[in-house]
Amino acid sequence: MDTRFSSAIHILIMIAGSAQPLTSETIANSVGSNPSYIRKVTGLLKKKGILDSRQGIHGFSLLVPPEALSLCSIYQAINESDEVHVFDLHQNPNDACVVGRHIRPVLAETFRGIEEKAERQLRQTTLADCMDKMRIRIGEEQ
């Protein structure tokens, strides 16, 4: 199970919503993980210019406003790929068998439609949309 995407959104909501600088330790405590995992995920987000962590100051800052940060950009940063993968393909089908030789392109073509729709939807959804949903739930809680 790859939960880095889901964790990355959690991390970014925390950073976007906090007036104080947050450390990896504080974030890990909320995500339910450890600081080294948080640094791995934030490292991927920094590489894509989504986050910054300034030298000498503990904490991260968001370089893209939540309204302009699509879930697709987050997904791509985390997966270090421009493509959205929905279903994994098995890696080593046997080329000597006619089914084995063609199965991966057949399934890639079959899954592509789903992946394109997923990508479009991730592109249309921003971090701000997730924060709005969260605000509603927090409001309902009170």
Added chain:
Amino acid sequence: MDTRFSSAIHILIMIAGSAQPLTSETIANSVGSNPSYIRKVTGLLKKKGILDSRQGIHGFSLLVPPEALSLCSIYQAINESDEVHVFDLHQNPNDACVVGRHIRPVLAETFRGIEEKAERQLRQTTLADCMDKMRIRIGEEQ
């Protein structure tokens, strides 16, 4: 990486297209896996009434015609769940934090639209559609 779904489609195409009974060994050779993995996947398909393997005879038979077997049914059998999951959620966010407390329902709601679209598309695609795509590629190869 969970490639059981992709492997299951491979297995079912082989079984649907073979005039001879196929053993786990033959199938494993094409999938690029081992017989015990194939028996694990076929076990899940048998449980849902998609496959049969008759006692005393080595080999599997398809109980649902390829035209009537949707990729959604295969997916559900393999995942032992009626729901299509597209993105995994992190498991242990901290309820003591306001973000940690709400992140899973917020992301579940955000991802639901993508999952519903994926499910609809899997429901509309059959094993026969995949076999048709494969036949075209085999034809082009010759």
